[in-house]
Amino acid sequence: MEIPAIKFDNVWKIYRMGAVEVPALKGLSIEIRRGEHVAVMGPSGSGKSTFLHLAGALDKPTKGRILIEGRDPNKLSDGELSMLRNKYIGFVFQTFNLIPRLTALQNVMLPLILRGVDGVERVKRAKEALERVGLGHRINHRPTEMSGGEQQRVAMARAIVTDPKIILADEPTGNLDSASAAEIVNLLTTLNRDLGITLVVVTHNPEAAAPARRIVRIRDGVVYEGN
Ligand SMILES: Nc1ncnc2c1ncn2[C@@H]1O[C@H](COP(=O)(O)OP(=O)(O)OP(=O)(O)O)[C@@H](O)[C@H]1O
Numbered sequence: 009m010e011i012p013a014i015k016f017d018n019v020w021k022i023y024r025m026g027a028v029e030v031p032a033l034k035g036l037s038i039e040i041r042r043g044e045h046v047a048v049m050g051p052s053g054s055g056k057s058t059f060l061h062l063a064g065a066l067d068k069p070t071k072g073r074i075l076i077e078g079r080d081p082n083k084l085s086d087g088e089l090s091m092l093r094n095k096y097i098g099f100v101f102q103t104f105n106l107i108p109r110l111t112a113l114q115n116v117m118l119p120l121i122l123r124g125v126d127g128v129e130r131v132k133r134a135k136e137a138l139e140r141v142g143l144g145h146r147i148n149h150r151p152t153e154m155s156g157g158e159q160q161r162v163a164m165a166r167a168i169v170t171d172p173k174i175i176l177a178d179e180p181t182g183n184l185d186s187a188s189a190a191e192i193v194n195l196l197t198t199l200n201r202d203l204g205i206t207l208v209v210v211t212h213n214p215e216a217a218a219p220a221r222r223i224v225r226i227r228d229g230v231v232y233e234g235n
């Protein structure tokens with residue numbers, strides 16, 4: 009039987025804030041197959057980002073079982089968890105999360121430094137990733153010297169430079185004008201189609217969700233449609 013890219017089995021995530029418990033996921037189950045393109049939609053506060061964090065091994069569930077490419081984050085140490093992230097996952101965020109004082113090339117090389125890839129190889133792969141997102145001519149620009157759409161493309165180059173199996177994008181078009189948003193959506197869709205990368209996009213934007221083959225709707229910490 010094929011191993012799913014992401015599997016959640018009755019997953020709870022309860023944030024503790026002092027004496028108060030905030031349940032963000034309340035028994036969420038989902039299976040995302042390898043190579044799928046899924047859009048995740050739902051009201052603000054319904055648990056979408058929490059879901060994405062757990063799916064990307066940025067955090068562990070309070071209860072229930074998660075498998076990411078067949079591995080259970082609850083059985084891994086923090087070090088093993090960051091290895092799992094570095095090896096399998098690329099993240100794209102609404103606010104790009106680039107390091108301001110570094111150039112595009114240096115930002116994209118960062119995950120390779122974590123991996124111990126040597127200098128020459130690092131530059132080569134980072135340049136290739138930037139070319140793939142159409143930014144071969146901007147490699148020495150810093151984030152402040154680029155448009156929002158360009159910054160998001162740098163973030164995408166950073167996400168793909170490690171050849172991840174899964175890309176998790178949280179509102180990737182949320183800070184972009186509609187033309188730049190359309191470019192980012194096309195680029196993500198192409199990465200899924202051409203490279204077979206499993207793609208999960210959280211979005212409020214119906215146009216960003218439209219190319220997905222499956223739309224999963226989350227409400228109040230559970231999937232209520234799309235399973
Ligand atoms: N670190 C945290 N500590 C405490 N509560 C949190 C934390 N992160 C999220 N929450 C709470 O968990 C619930 C789900 O939050 P989450 O960020 O997953 O929602 P969302 O669906 O991504 O919303 P949005 O569309 O506004 O981004 C919310 O009630 C939120 O206040």
Ligand SMILES: [Mg+2]
Pocket residue numbers: 056057058178
């Ligand atoms: Mg969110």
